Amino acid sequence: MNAIAQSASTRPAHIIRNDAEAIATAHSVAEILAKEAAVRDSERRLPRDEIDVFSQSGLWAITVPADYGGAAVSFVTLTEVIKIISVADPSLGQLPQNHLGIVDVLSQVGTDAQKERFFAEVLAGKRFGNGFSERGTRNVLDLKTRLRADGDGYRLNGTKFYSTGALFAHWVPILALDDEDRGVLAFLPSDAPGLSVVDDWSGFGQRTTASGTIKLDQVHVPPESVIAAYAAYDRPTCNGPVSQIIQAAIDAGIARAALDDTLAFVRKRSRAWVDSGVERAADDPLTIREVGDLAIRHHAAEALLEKAAQVIDALPDTPSAADIARASVAVAQAKVLTTEAALRAGEKLFELAGTQSVLSEHNYDRHWRNARTHTLHDPVRWKYHLIGNYVLNGVEPPRHAWN
Structure with a gap:
């Protein structure tokens, strides 16, 4: 250390x-x-x-x-x-x-x-991991993990995947269905008997998140460690927009990192194209045009991200369904642009920086790998649908952590 x-x-x-x-x-x-x-x-x-x-x-x-x-x-x-x-x-x-x-x-x-x-x-500095998602189910809300009443508390059984942060956590909140099939969060200390966190994440991007497997075998949970998570969506709350805007901010950071590396490489190491008539790659008019396009897209994404955050900040203490719908749509708009900006910047880096940039010593492919992996968390094609259905038909988005 x-x-x-x-x-x-x-x-x-x-x-x-x-x-x-x-x-x-x-x-x-x-x-x-x-x-x-x-x-x-x-x-x-x-x-x-x-x-x-x-x-x-x-x-x-x-x-x-x-x-x-x-x-x-x-x-x-x-x-x-x-x-x-x-x-x-x-x-x-x-x-x-x-x-x-x-x-x-x-x-x-x-x-x-x-x-x-x-x-x-x-x-005090303690970290929460997560045990939310599962593999092999119909969709992200189809849960097999169960919290069953047992004596003076509960017993928790199941298997989780995509458990980002759990390996590094002090507490591991597990999303499970209770005896009434309601979604609850059971907070487990990381050393709870019957809880194991397996570092088997093999994704080609976001490689060091350790987003692997959690196994739960008859884990005892006291009543005071169970949170009624379902209540956050039974009524209008900002939890969905909050969860999503954090995702969008990560993608905006990936886009910025890729753009920064593109600019540095083109200025210092890339060669001008033979037909360009210029000495420096940074003076190539076609490269300049493409960098301008990347900058515009990135600035637009950041502007919508900030606007969406302002919408959440402006929510009343007790928001209405319409208030939360408006916040979800604002965040979805930002999520569309941050997704596209991150993927485009990661791909354009190599086109503009040239062949030298693909050498493994630079590891620049990590930007695209990170963007492609992280943006799969919730498909951006459904953000387009969410926005269009709201604007065209006045349909409010469903309330859950992915909206």
């Missing part, structure tokens, strides 16, 4: 107090996380030291409500923080994604005692 990570893991977590401090901290942490990010991807070296630096900085606690000691930063600030970190290393940018969604679920439907308990854990 390096000295910075050693210091981060042994001291109390820092508590960030306001939006400005959150942004400043994100820039400082990103400088650390960017070091060897390409090597970590190439070697699939899990970022155990780096995640300690990240969470101990206080950035994982910036959405804790002020009544419980947190900064309760705006969603404009939250998306900027995630974007800054994702430019440095999008795998690390993705790791708090579900943690932050769970903090929001606690805010929406947790009991006072649960909020006191788990928000204190977050402020």
Whole structure:
């Protein structure tokens, strides 16, 4: 463990107090996380030291409500923080994604005692992983994992996959169906008997998220560790838009990283095309045109991302179904552009930078691999449908974590 990570893991977590401090901290942490990010991807070296630096900085606690000691930063600030970190290393940018969604679920439907308990854990630097999705089911909401009443508590059985962050977590919230077939979250300490987290993630992108398998075998869960997650969608809450805007911010960071590497390579290393009549690749008029196109698309994506965050920030304390629909559509619009900007920037890098850029020593293919992998989380084609159906037919999007 390096000295910075050693210091981060042994001291109390820092508590960030306001939006400005959150942004400043994100820039400082990103400088650390960017070091060897390409090597970590190439070697699939899990970022155990780096995640300690990240969470101990206080950035994982910036959405804790002020009544419980947190900064309760705006969603404009939250998306900027995630974007800054994702430019440095999008795998690390993705790791708090579900943690932050769970903090929001606690805010929406947790009991006072649960909020006191788990928000204190977050402020102390504890990390939530996730055990939400499963393989081999009809869709993401078709769950086989069950939480059954058993004596003075419950027993939890099942298998999860795409468990981003679980391998690095202190708490692993598991989404399961209770005896009434309602979706609940069971919070398990990472060392709970019967819980095992398997590092079998083999995706070609987001390689160091360790988004592998969770196995649950007769895990005991006390009643106070069960959150009524279904209540976050039985009534209008912002949990869906919040979950989705974090996804969009990660993709915006990937796009920015790919564009930055494109600009640096073209300026310093690429050769001008023989018929261009110029000495420098950066003076090639066709290259200049393509860079302009990338910049426009990226700026448009970032503008819609900020606008969507502003829509969430403007929601009333008790939003209506119409309020949440409007926020979901705003976030979906941003998600469309951040997806396309990330994929396009990752692909265009090689066309504009030239053959030298494909050498493995640069590992530039990680940008496209990360974009292609992360943007599969929820298909952008359904964002087009969601937006079009709302604009044309006035149909409000279904309320769940993917809208």
